[in-house]
Structures are given as C-alpha cells and as structure tokens.
Amino acid sequence: MTTECPIPVEINLHRKTRLLALHFSDGSNFELPCEYLRVFSTAAEVKASDIPITGKECVNIEKIEPQGQYAVRLVFDDGHDTGIYSWQTLYQLGSEYQKNWQNYLTKLDTLGYQRQQSEQQDRSVKLFYFAWLADKTGKESEEIELPQSVTTIAELLKLLRMRRPEIAPVFDQALLRPIVNKQFAELFTHLDHGDEVALVPNQPTPPATPDI
Known part of the structure; x- marks a missing residue:
C-alpha cells in the first residue's frame, strides 16, 4: 500500500527575502531559498550535469505557474523556466533541504568556488x-x-x-x-x-x- 504524498495548501513567494514558503496538507512547513530551488532545478539540462550550478546567490522567482493539479513551473529572473516542480519534488526538497544544501556546498568547495554572501539588511x-x-x-x-x-x-x-x-x-x-x-x-x-x-x-x- 502506497502513501499519498502531501499536497501544498498554500504557496507564498517572499521576493524581498527570496524565499518560497510552502505549507503542506500534513502540517509540514518549509521556506526554501530561491537559490536552492534554482540549483536543484528539475530541468533535464540541470539534472544531467555533474557540475553544480554557480552564481545564483541573488536569483529570484519571477512567476509561479500551475501545471494541472500536480505541479508548478518556476520562472526565475535569470531566464531559467524549464523546471517543473511536482508536489512530491517540492516536499522532498523541503524535507531534505539541510542534507541537499550541505552536499551542494561540499561540491562548491571541491570546485574551489566561493559563494557571494548576501549583505545582511536591516529588517x-x-x-x-x-x-x-x-x-x-x-x-x-x-x-x-x-x-x-x-x-x-x-x-x-x-x-x-x-x-x-x-x-x-x-x-x-x-x-x-x-x-x-x-x-x-x-x-x-x-x-x-x-x-x-x-x-x-x-x-x-x-x-x-x-x-x-
């Protein structure tokens, strides 16, 4: 017997802080950075590459386009618009954020790439x-x-x-x-x-x- 994946009951984009807030039907809440969603894009050209994407520290989401009843397409302000994020994918990205992000940072260290640190702004x-x-x-x-x-x-x-x-x-x-x-x-x-x-x-x- 398979367990159905929770579905999002609310999706909010916070442009100022570049965060996508996801609230799922099982009560799980995630706030995922746009950079994270961009570098872990589901697009075929991204998934096929062994080299991590870099230079997306300040990327933002321009549009969120529903794809039927199962997914959304995220349109980023760097022109990337081919990633379709299913509810299951978004849930997994949220649940595994810490592990995924640490693995990504490790790959950047191996490449010798230094991420640009966003300036801390007064809030x-x-x-x-x-x-x-x-x-x-x-x-x-x-x-x-x-x-x-x-x-x-x-x-x-x-x-x-x-x-x-x-x-x-x-x-x-x-x-x-x-x-x-x-x-x-x-x-x-x-x-x-x-x-x-x-x-x-x-x-x-x-x-x-x-x-x-």
Missing part, C-alpha cells in the same frame, strides 16, 4: 496593538528591528515575550489574532522588512500580569 516591522494589549504595553504602536532569526509571526511573539518578560503572558499566541498588511495571518506567516503587523486580542479580558 523592521511596524506593530499595532489593540484593545487590552495596547493598555498592557502602554502604547498603540511601535516599530521594532527584527533579528535575522525572527522570520515568522510565531518567532515575533516569542521575541516580544523575551523583550517584555513582565507582561509576557499577553503575547501568548493563543490569545492573539495576527494581521499582516491588513490580511489575516497565521503563526507561520513570513515577515518581510516594512510589514505592518496588527495584534488583535481574541478574548475580551487580558491574562493576569504583575501591575506595571
């Missing part, structure tokens, strides 16, 4: 607090810098709990409904520089916290 988001959350934080909005490790709503809430330990319970993810750029979001929603994030309580009263 910030504008936060808006509503109802009792505004009372507890003492403000209706603020702009904060995001560490490179903070890329999702869940990680943002963890950061806020660490920054404000005296009121950490108010940032419990179960108590808040996140909205990003005026669209309802999920805990796994990716954050880009300049995003506006509203945190709206989903219950009428706040959790107990020490008086501040």
